[in-house]
Amino acid sequence: MNHTIKDIAPHETLPIRHKVMWPDKPLEYVKVPNDNEGRHFGLFIDEKLISIISLFEEKKEIQFRKFATLHAYQGNGYGSQLLKFIIELTAQGGVQKIWCNARVDKAGYYRKFGLKETDKRYEKGGIQFVIMEKIVA
Numbered sequence: 001m002n003h004t005i006k007d008i009a010p011h012e013t014l015p016i017r018h019k020v021m022w023p024d025k026p027l028e029y030v031k032v033p034n035d036n037e038g039r040h041f042g043l044f045i046d047e048k049l050i051s052i053i054s055l056f057e058e059k060k061e062i063q064f065r066k067f068a069t070l071h072a073y074q075g076n077g078y079g080s081q082l083l084k085f086i087i088e089l090t091a092q093g094g095v096q097k098i099w100c101n102a103r104v105d106k107a108g109y110y111r112k113f114g115l116k117e118t119d120k121r122y123e124k125g126g127i128q129f130v131i132m133e134k135i136v137a
Contacts, residue, residue: 016069021066040053096136
């Protein structure tokens with residue numbers, strides 16, 4: 001299967017965000033207030049969007065948010081390809097740090113990409129999160 005990674009519009013992320021991350025919440029719940037200021041990427045297989053990630057830059061730091069892959073495609077490395085692409089892209093852009101709010105049960109996944117857990121934790125919607133980061137500069 002051919003896959004490509006490309007920039008997408010903010011609204012294109014919403015169906016996957018909703019279906020994968022918060023299917024029991026209204027669609028509005030998966031919107032980010034500054035979505036229009038972010039940069040959004042999608043991984044496509046044969047023209048079908050299957051994995052998404054959104055980047056928000058502030059002061060030489062990039063936060064990635066709403067990283068999700070359709071359930072039917074999980075476990076095949078597509079999300080990992082997208083995350084690796086994003087980390088390489090940000091490292092080339094003079095960014096000092098890339099970080100995310102990771103679900104605690106997914107922290108091990110992000111450690112494989114060099115992100116480290118911080119001591120900052122919180123809870124949202126009954127799910128525990130930890131802030132993870134990687135210094136790239």
